[in-house]
Amino acid sequence: MRLVSTPTHASWLKQVEIWCSLLVRRLRKRASCTSVAELRQRILAFIDDCNKTVAKPFKWTDVGRPLAASTGNKLAPALY
Numbered sequence: 660m661r662l663v664s665t666p667t668h669a670s671w672l673k674q675v676e677i678w679c680s681l682l683v684r685r686l687r688k689r690a691s692c693t694s695v696a697e698l699r700q701r702i703l704a705f706i707d708d709c710n711k712t713v714a715k716p717f718k719w720t721d722v723g724r725p726l727a728a729s730t731g732n733k734l735a736p737a738l739y
Contacts, residue, residue: 678709 682705692698 682702685705686698686701690698690701692701
């Protein structure tokens with residue numbers, strides 16, 4: 660197994676947190692749901708709206724570089 664350190668300031672998880680924050684703020688501000696089914700419908704509508712208006716493919720600009728060998732890379736140690 661190889662563990663790779665991901666900087667917290669550049670993590671994909673931050674993007675997920677931002678999206679969830681938008682979801683909560685928009686639903687809480689505009690909605691008063693009376694059932695779980697209604698809440699689910701509103702969440703799915705929000706997702707559909709985001710996919711139609713905001714979402715766009717990400718274009719990688721970096722060609723990348725190979726990972727260093729596990730014996731010489733201190734940031735990605737191999738665990739056995």
